[in-house]
Every structure is written in structure tokens, then in C-alpha cells.
Amino acid sequence: MFGHGYTGRGVIQITGRRPYDGVMPPHKAVILGNFEVMESAVVDGDTWYKIQVIPRVTEWIKTQDKNRWYEHITAHNYRVLNTFDIHETLYTLLILRWS
Numbered sequence: 781m782f783g784h785g786y787t788g789r790g791v792i793q794i795t796g797r798r799p800y801d802g803v804m805p806p807h808k809a810v811i812l813g814n815f816e817v818m819e820s821a822v823v824d825g826d827t828w829y830k831i832q833v834i835p836r837v838t839e840w841i842k843t844q845d846k847n848r849w850y851e852h853i854t855a856h857n858y859r860v861l862n863t864f865d866i867h868e869t870l871y872t873l874l875i876l877r878w879s
Contacts (some may be wrong), residue, residue, distance in 0.1 A: 813878075814836070814878040816832050818863070825868060826868060828866065829872070832862055833862050841864055850866075853864075
């Protein structure tokens with residue numbers, strides 16, 4: 781197991797060969813429905829959405845094309861639990877499947 785304990789910021793600091801330094805809780809403790817859009821942005825002409833989802837939807841997203849989603853990472857290199865940046869085509873599928 782990697783790590784060196786409690787950092788005092790409410791997260792476990794993880795070290796080693798991971799692409800992130802730790803895990804933070806979701807932005808909101810409770811979301812209404814299966815997912816909630818936190819924000820959107822245009823990147824290289826494509827729309828991407830930052831979403832928070834329930835754990836069941838997290839499992840589904842991780843089975844989709846890896847070029848269409850990324851686990852949301854903070855500016856301090858922490859992964860945010862159940863929060864993703866997804867491409868507009870995957871967002872469309874998300875709406876059709878989980879709305």
C-alpha cells in the first residue's frame with residue numbers, strides 16, 4: 781500500500797506510481813438524480829462537461845471510450861471522487877441512459 785498518512789486536509793496523501801496525489805470527496809455531498817453537471821467548457825472546438833455522478837454511473841462511465849472521459853483532477857493534482865470531465869458525445873449517451 782502506498783501512502784504516508786493523514787495530511788491534515790481531510791485526504792490521504794498517496795505517493796508512488798499513481799497519476800494523482802490523492803483522492804478528495806465529491807464537490808457536493810448529495811446530488812439530485814443520477815448525475816449533475818457542475819460546469820462546461822469548449823476545448824479545441826469540442827464541448828466538455830464536468831459532472832458529478834452516483835457510484836453506479838461511475839462504473840458505467842469507466843466502461844466507455846477512454847478518449848471521451850477523464851477523472852476530474854484538481855489544480856493540486858487530487859482526483860475528485862465520482863467526478864468526471866466528459867466529452868459532449870459521451871454526455872449525450874449519459875443523458876439517454878441515465879435520465
